[in-house]
Amino acid sequence: MADEKTEEQAKRAKAAGVISCVLWILGFALSFVIPGKSTFTWVPDTLLLVGFFPVLLVHPAGWTWLIFGILNVAIGFILEIGYQLPDDVFPVEVNTLRKGLQATHPTLVWILLGAVCTVYGVFRIIKTIIRFIAKRASKSA
Helix, strand or coil: CHHHHHHHHHHHHHHHHHHHHHHHHHHHHHHHHCCCCCCCCHHHHHHHHHCCHHHHHHCCCHHHHHHHHHHHHHHHHHHHHHHHCCHHHCCHHHHHHHHHHHHHCCHHHHHHHHHHHHHHHHHHHHHHHHHHHHHHHHHHC
């Protein structure tokens, strides 16, 4: 029985890895295909971030979702702050890079997906705590 469970877990982990790799490759490839001024510039970043979901779903810990979400929200806010700073603060070379980032990395994708992951992580942590307390209560009763 235990061997079947570990085999099933291994199959899930392998499938999650393959799905994640496909999403990452697709997101990376689309970042070269979709021009910066397109209305679809959000698609590559979304695919890259969503590519982490299958791998995160394989592991039951909620803290991984929480940390992933917090870091993505932080990246989104850092991008937004960088976009709001005036051009004369940076040297010309940095401004060229900054304009490229602004054209291809919409901050809303990072902030919204990060917020969703953070909320999901908090709910998974709460669920784990409730299960732990219920298990302890049933043992002591």
